[in-house]
Amino acid sequence: MRKVVYIIFLMSIVLLVAFGTSLETTKKANFILDTKTKFFVAGKEVKIQFTSNLQATVPQLYIVHSYGKTLIQGTNKNGKLTFKLPQIYSNKTGIVSWFLIFNEEIVTQGVFEITPNRNKQTKIENYLGPRSILAGGKQSTMMVAVPTDGLDNPVIENTPVLIKNQFFNNITIDARKTKNFIAWKNIFSDRQIGKILFSTECKNIVTKEIDTEVCPNIASNFSIHFTRNHEFADGNQITTLSTSIIKDQFDNIVSDGTLVTFIIINQKSTILKTFGTTIKGIATGQLLHPDHPDLYTVKGYITGISESNSLFINYKPILSAFNFTFSDQNRTITVGPLKSFMNQLVPDGIKVTVKIIHENKLVATLQEDSSNGITTFHILADFYKAKNYRFEITTLGITQKSQLKYYDLNQ
Template sequence: MYQKYKKYLWGLLALFLVAGMAAYFLFFQSKNIHSTQSNRPFLYQFSLPSYLYAGSKLSIKLPENAPECQLLLNSSWGTWWLTPSKNEFVFPDSVMMQSGLLELNLFTNKNLIAEKQIFIRPLQPSEPLETFLGSKSITADAGEHWSMITAIPTDKFINPVKKNTPVQFDFYRPSGAIETYNIPTKNLVSYKKIYSQQKVGKTIVSVKAAKALGKEKELLEIPGYPTSFNIESDELYLFADARQYFKLKTSIIKDKFGNAVSDGTLVAINIKDTDGSERQLTSYTIGGIARLMIQNPIIAGTMQISAHIYGDVESNRLDIKFREAVRDFQVSYNKQTEELKVGPMIGSMGQYIADGAEVKVILSPGQKQLVVLVTDGYAKLNLKQEQKPIEKIIIKFAGIEKYINTQLEAKETNINDKRP
């Protein structure tokens, strides 16, 4: 009979053994779960939001029987350790003002027992809206050059606003047109290129985001490279007296779009004088026009004048013919008093030439040069103080050259020759 039920007894024994092991496992696993839950009091008993707005208040109250804990806060702005006060973690305002992901890690006895993530969202854009414009000026060349306006909207805690926050750009162009663009933020910023137009002037830039306004910005659109221009003269007194001046001015110097060049553009004026000498004068534009006063030459003849900008933008050439201001003059020298008298200096209309005209006197030997000013139609010079001997005196004025031989016996010598 034993042999008959032997296989049933072994089956029952195996069944009891499996049931016992299962009961043992369930009993101890239940204790472990209970123990772990007791070490995680607040995360299961207190629900925390998945996000909050910057500036919100947050605190975590621990149960009275909670073990001694510390809370580690990690964010993109830094790391903080919090200890509870009266069984409560109070989050600092400085932490809650900063947008971004905030990680909470609860420790007890250096063991991590709970963790949580909260996202701090930024508020709406606040004033003043930060805007940056560069460059400050561009050439008005129909879109070849551009500047850029950039806005960085932030909330009142200086947190960048959320992605795709709309930003409105308004441009008041020199042509009088108003352009409006709505550009959402991306990678914390919103920007718009400002392409040049053909008219010079100021582009006024306005930026707004939600209720936040930015400061007004100005973009200066300046003229481009100048084109060829003309020069002309007026107020001419066409006598070579080296005293009067005539006015030279340019036409309005423009770029290829018809804009007058910027004030202060340098214009170089090349002059070939009546004596063949060359010189260069400069002037600067005001309102697109450069003006210059040029002194009449001392020698009759043709003065050639041209102008250029940057060496390659050239004007026409003016040829101005000057007549003799004084056709002839007398020279006398008194050997006893050693006085030299030049004159009278009679002008083209039968008048004494203006006071202050310069007469050049050269004493030989030694070639000492003196300048004598005309007064009341005469230039007078006393040579008593000059180093002796003086053998010859050369007088030059208005292209006329005369000389006196002081070794002559005569007390007074009159020289009327135009050339030696």
């Protein structure tokens, strides 16, 4: 009997609580904002409190923060409603809008601000660019400093920042104030080349140095010259083309690796090229001597930027005439020995051509390379069946003609 009475008592209490909660959700609710603070410090606890006539029901607080949006479930202690902002939100600065929601309706709303924590150690992020500029004072690099508190929030507006830069013996310290989270300064190049070093300081916190390279400006016009062992067209030696020390308009030597193109035009208007890259401002190119007398016109270019003077290089013939003989019933032609300007044998590989002519018509052109000054040609009967031929032999720019040669077709 006592157990039945106890169960009935418990059920009555549950029904009373449920009935009371039902009444709270239907009666008109009043909410008074107790938290009058409009500013909170980042990293510290942020609470929004209300006084309400609700004793059990807890509405929700909707938060709109620069970090995101969320619904906060609060607590209700005898009509005192408390909503605590999550730590991830309270660590970040910015304007926070809140909306108190009861029975799916906004019953009140407001805003507050989370400000940077001045007690946290300041940090500075530096950004510098471009990291290379041309000398002359027309190009600049920008130093941007972003000071933050220990929670990575930008410091308050107008916080002083010292921007320092050094170039050779000049050290400049410029005080700037943050605006829109940053402090910045443009630094223009000098007429000289070198490195500009930068660092920043804010609230006695200093940064490491970073640098921008001041590079030579575009090259000015330059001159070229040549050197060679001799002036003969032997097809063997090398002529070396060299530039003067190439500089910009501010007398700075151009960067190593600047490409110089040497354009060579011969007497037949054939265009040749050789290239060189600068080392300490000087570029060199190499040019093989022709195997015949010629006059080269040479000019150097840094494409689209600058050019050199014109240079004329004359190559003299190494011989005025050469020997050639016929043997084996005129079927073998021996050219040479070819001798050079000191009466020495020419280098191996000198080209010799023979034009075979019949009745003033070119039949064939044969070409061979010399070896030990000698070149041999064979006029094969299976291919050349006419009774007579005339020959024109050319080497090292010299052409000599043979007499008409007769052939026995029975041989």
